[in-house]
Amino acid sequence: MSKSKVMVAPSILSANYLSLGEDLKAVEGAGADLHHIDVMDGHFVPNLTFGPPLIKAIKKISSIPLDVHIMVSNPDDVAMSYVEAGADILVFHAEATKHGQRLAETIRAKGTRPGVALNPGTPLECAFAMAPHVDVIMLMSVNPGFGGQSFIEDTVSRVETLGKWLLEHRLGDRVLIEVDGGINDVNGARLVAAGARILVAGTYIYGARDRDKAIAALKRVK
Ligand code: DX5
Numbered sequence: 688m689s690k691s692k693v694m695v696a697p698s699i700l701s702a703n704y705l706s707l708g709e710d711l712k713a714v715e716g717a718g719a720d721l722h723h724i725d726v727m728d729g730h731f732v733p734n735l736t737f738g739p740p741l742i743k744a745i746k747k748i749s750s751i752p753l754d755v756h757i758m759v760s761n762p763d764d765v766a767m768s769y770v771e772a773g774a775d776i777l778v779f780h781a782e783a784t785k786h787g788q789r790l791a792e793t794i795r796a797k798g799t800r801p802g803v804a805l806n807p808g809t810p811l812e813c814a815f816a817m818a819p820h821v822d823v824i825m826l827m828s829v830n831p832g833f834g835g836q837s838f839i840e841d842t843v844s845r846v847e848t849l850g851k852w853l854l855e856h857r858l859g860d861r862v863l864i865e866v867d868g869g870i871n872d873v874n875g876a877r878l879v880a881a882g883a884r885i886l887v888a889g890t891y892i893y894g895a896r897d898r899d900k901a902i903a904a905l906k907r908v909k
């Protein structure tokens with residue numbers, strides 16, 4: 688994964704499910720770096736979405752890596768089925784895992800990049816303990832469960848604090864900061880300036896009249 692430029696991950700949560708294949712190809716053509724796939728279990732979050740079969744199907748047609756975000760209560764039990772389905776990055780929640788460091792290493796041993804996500808209300812210390820074990824730390828900029836929510840401003844300073852901590856601990860080159868929820872070109876620019884390297888965007892990209900333009904705007908942010 689590139690360290691130098693911002694990577695854009697359109698969230699399929701906001702795609703048109705009845706023409707999903709076409710939507711995926713459209714964002715790939717527009718320069719998307721990853722497909723972000725939100726797995727919700729109706730328990731960790733109050734919404735229910737996709738499971739391994741859909742990820743397997745997407746994997747067959749995708750020309751870019753799959754960034755799978757599992758919002759489930761039992762990641763320790765189910766993570767490997769998402770690895771087997773074809774996740775290239777697998778992000779589980781710090782609030783849900785019982786053995787986060789072990790889970791990250793198990794995911795890595797199978798060739799998938801492990802990532803940990805923190806809800807907006809979760810102290811950054813949870814990320815510090817996981818940082819040596821993961822390739823991605825995802826800071827949620829909304830409380831997870833739904834697309835189209837408003838960006839929580841406080842996330843910018845959390846990204847900055849985390850970025851500094853990673854640099855101080857010589858992990859700045861290895862661990863990428865990903866941000867997810869309510870992202871557009873304006874707050875995206877501030878997040879990247881603060882140290883974010885992967886921007887997830889659902890509504891801003893899939894809801895745009897011109898998706899090419901939306902992705903280009905997110906990739907241009909400095
Ligand atoms: C929220 C999901 C996000 C969501 C982002 O629970 O994890 O990935 O799809 O969608 P927007 O960009 O619309 O907030």
Ligand code: ZN
Nearest residue numbers: 725756867887
């Ligand atoms: Zn997500």
